[in-house]
Amino acid sequence: MTEDTAQLLLFALAIVALTPLMGRYMARVYAGERTLLTPVVAPVERAIYRLGGIDPAAEQRWTRYATSVIALNLVGTLAFYAILRLQDVLPLNPRGLGPVEPALAFNTAISFITSTNWQAYAGERTLSYFSQMAGCTVYNFVSTASAMGVAIAVMRGFATSQTRSLGNFHVDFIRTNLYVLLPVALISALFLVFEGVPQTLADYASVKTVEGGEQIIARGPVASQVAIKMLGTNGGGFFNANGAHPFENPTPLSNFVQAVLMLLIPAALTYTFGTMVGDTRQGWALFSVMAIVFVLGLVIIYAAERAGNPMIAALPIDQMAGNMEGKETRFGMAGAALWAAVGTTTAAGAVNSSLDSYTPIGGMVPMMNVQLSEVIFGGAGSGFYNLVFYIVLAMFIAGLMVGRSPDYLGKKIEVREIKLAVLTLLIVPLGMLLLPAIAIMIPAAAAAIQDHGPHGLSELLYAYASATAANGSAFAGFDGGSTFHLTAQGLAMLAGRFAFIIAGLAIAGSIGAKRTAVAALDTVPTHTPLFVALMVAVIFIFGALSFFPAVALGPLAEHFEMRAGRSF
Amino acid sequence: MLKELRLALFLIAAMTVLTGIAYPLVVTGIAQMLFPWRANGSIVLDEAGQPIGSALIAQRFDRPDYFHPRPSAVDYDAQGSGASNAAPSSKRLIAAITARTEAERATSSERKIPVEMVTASASGLDPHISADAAYAQAPRVARLRNMAEGDIWKLIGDHVEDRSLGFIGELRVNVLELNRALDALPRQGEAVR
Structure with missing residues (x-):
């Protein structure tokens, strides 16, 4: 208990300390x-500009920026899909795995490009080393750098x-990869190997x-994939068991460091924002919003799991360790x-335990974290631009309450921004509630639910929340392998991800064109509690x-049924 | 748009070379040079030099004179991995836990069974059990090996892995390493001969 508190406090300290360092950088x-x-x-950067005929000084309006993002992600999806479909003829396939089935390849390609990394695939049984390297690893970089570019543009x-x-966009994308993602991933990957994560091209070991x-x-080449999977908040595992697998996450220290890696960029981007608008207090205010909701959730999860499973309390079992079903020692x-x-x-959406077996x-x-659509730190990049929609909404409400036209950082928030924010946020319940409602009416789709009783509904809800919010974690008893779910979730991922990107850039475009007013005395301050x-x-x-x-x-x-002693 | 697509094609190609080939290969090269044992999966060899498992991956131990690992939802098949994903409220899970508890009670002197011995791990390949779960198995192992219980306790004590930095993670025992050490001990009687 004392150790647990110490670990969580050290984690908080690490994030608070790293945020300004990484943010300023x-x-x-x-x-x-x-x-x-x-x-x-810089020499590598210049070489890429020269080879690609990119003019780094060229400026883009929001429409052009969005076009570049979409073009890159479109080509990326097709390329990744092709790799998965052709992995049997591509190199580095020591297990002789066949091509990935079309619906699964479609789902997986979209899932990586949208940074969802929903694991309909089971890495060690489905994907060749080449698919892991030139596929999963590459699109972890591509999706993260795309989202970070958009965040910076906003x-x-x-x-x-x-x-x-x-x-x-092209400059932001290249610089993100070369200056931020690759160096941190390289060091992290080597640290992970030191802790015990494999990094080899040799065939599976037979003992x-x-x-x-x-x-x-x-x-296989695990460490290089896992490092960027964490840093880029992608979360798609090399192995089926994701971060629970001892080869992805061998020690308590690797577990701690990977948790820091996940939060590193999303937390630091709040500081980057503060620096860019010339007032770091603004960044810390957004950081605080995220930290409060985060800590609240963490405490509840910890307390609930520590208490153990009440359904087995009557058995002669020592549950001091907590609810250990689906958790690693x-x-x-x-x-x-x-x-x-x-x-x-x-x-x-990376997991080191089975959320499906949580209390x-x-x-x-x-x-609920997922349903908040990834604004509590959120994805590397996507967390920030998703939060902007809530900022617009909050300032609109604040404006109504004090009877002033709303503004944020001297920028007037007007009809166009509010419309964009509200319409975009409305997509979220469509994907998260409407699609599962349809699924539950189709017998073949409802068959994906594993557990009886209210928990079955939780599995279905979680699956579509996860896809729409581009999270990728699961109540993994849910069998997402049917064509309906692979396709519907693919669409939910695309809608969830790109609607936010396009609308975020559109808001940035219209905000950028406005004059920054000098703060008046009666504006609502945005760096305060x-x-x-x-x-x-x-x-x-x-x-x-x-x-x-x-x-x-x-x-x-489910909670109340269990309290009453009912099982399903 | 055509120009955008051409640029996109170029960037995807550049990213594939840079992050899909160069980056993993550089990590592989350095890892194989600096930490070759870990980079290849921490494979443990027996006296004859034959691979008998990975120090990080649970393997099946059914024999009652060995320490047992946690239950596995994938039957210790390390070509795969995964949890039961059973709901805490499911009859399936409660039945499985009840059955395991009864089986453990048949061979254990403990009044209460440590929870991780009757619940499936998240990976199905959890190589560890808690120190308590190892001590709880000590009487059985000592009896079947005709050894003093104190010797087994000492062996477990020597194999307890500490928390990282003293407070991150849990005290635990690696089952494969513990069983290997157990086999290396002279059995009672052998030492006298």
């Missing part, structure tokens, strides 16, 4: 200023005055066990709860309340 990178890495990276909208330019049985042990409750909170508030309340919090409280309230009211009826029929119903 990224601000320099995107401003094109000199950094520690410039001497090494920040520029608030930071500049009366300009239609949001920067240049004769101590008792004389045969065991074939899957391995080495992490314990603190390590599991930390990942459950980090993996679902960020867009990572109803312990599993409800991750589900009042603003933080308002944001938290708006996130709960708009993000969580829409889902309350569904959550009441799922996890809450």
Whole structure:
């Protein structure tokens, strides 16, 4: 218990300490200023510009920026799909795996490009080493750098005055990869190997066990994939068991470091924003909003899982360790709860335990984290631009309350921005509630539900929340392998991801064109506890309340049924 | 748009070379040079130099004179991995836990069974059990090996892995390593001979 508290406090300390360091560094990178890495990276950067015929000085309006994002992601999806379909004839396939089935390849390609990383695939049984390297690993970089580019473009909208330019996507994309993602991923990958994560091109190991049985042990180029999977908040595992697999996450320390990696960029981008708008207090205010909701969820998950499963309380079992079904011994409750909170508030969706086997309340919090559509830190990049919609909404409400036309950082928030924010946020319940409602009426689709009773509904709800919010974690008993779910979830992922990207850029475009007014005395200040409280309230009211009826029929119903001793 | 697509094609090609080939290969090269044992999956060899498992991956131990790992939802098949994903409220899970508890009680002197011995791990390949779960199995192993229980306790004590930095994670015992050490001990009687 004391150790658990110490671990969680150290985690909080690490994030608070790293946020300004990483945030300031990224601000320099995107401003094109000199950094520690410039001497090494700049020649590579220039070579890419030259080879690709890219003019780094060319400025893009929001429409052009969005076109570039979509073109890159479209080509990427097709390329990844082709790799998966052709993996049997491509190299580095020591297991001789056949091509990935079309619906699964479609789902997987979209899932990686949208940074959802929903694992309909089981890595060690489905994917060749080449698909893991030139597929999964590459699109972890591509999707993250795309989202971070968009986030920076949106920040520029608030930071500049009366300009239609949001920067240049190709430059932002290349710089993200070269200055931020690759260096951190490289160091992290080597650290992970040091902790025990394999990194080899050799075939699976075949061993004769101590008792004389045969065991074939899957391995491969794991560390390089896992490092960017965490840093980029992608979350798609090399192995089926994701971060629970001892080869992805061998020690409590690797568990801790990977949790830090997931939160590193989303947290730091709040500081980058503060730096770009010339007032770091603004960044810390957004950081605080996220931290409050995050800590609240973490505490609830930890307490619920620590208490154990009441259904087996009558058996002669020592449940001091907590609810251990679907959890690993080495992490314990603190390590599991930390990942459950980090993996679902960020867009990572990485898991080191089976959320499906969590107690109803312990599993409800991750589900609600996902339903908030990834604004509590959120994805690397996507977390920030998703939050902008809530900022617009919160300032609109604040404006109504004080009777002033709303503004944020000197930028007037008008009909166009509010319309965009509301319409975009409305997509979320469509994907998260309407699609599962359709699925439940189609017998073949409803058959994907594993468990009886209210928990079955939770599984279905979670699957579509996860896809729409581009999270990727699951109540994994849910069998998403049918064509209906592979396709419907593919569409939910596309809609969830790209609607937010396009609308976010559109808001940035119109905000950027406005004049930055000098703050008047009666404007609502946005670096104060009042603003933080308002944001938290708006996130709960708009993000969580829409889902309350569904959550009441799922996890809450299960909780009360279990308290009454009912099993299903 | 055509120009955008051409640029996109170029960037995807560049990213494939840079992050899909160069980056994993550089990591592989350095890892194989610096930490070759870990980079290849922490494969444990027996005295004859034959691979008998991975130090990080659970393997089946059915014999009652060995320490047992946690239950596995994938039957210790390390070509795959995964949890039961059973709902906490499901009859299926409660039945499985009840059955395991009864089986454990038949061979254990403990009044209460440590929870991780009757619940499936998340990966199905959890190589560890808690120190408590190892101590709970000590009487059985000692009896069947005709050894003093104290010797087994000492062996477990020597194999307890500490928390990282003293407070991250849980105290635990690696089942494969513990059983290997157990086999290396002289059995009672053998030592006298």
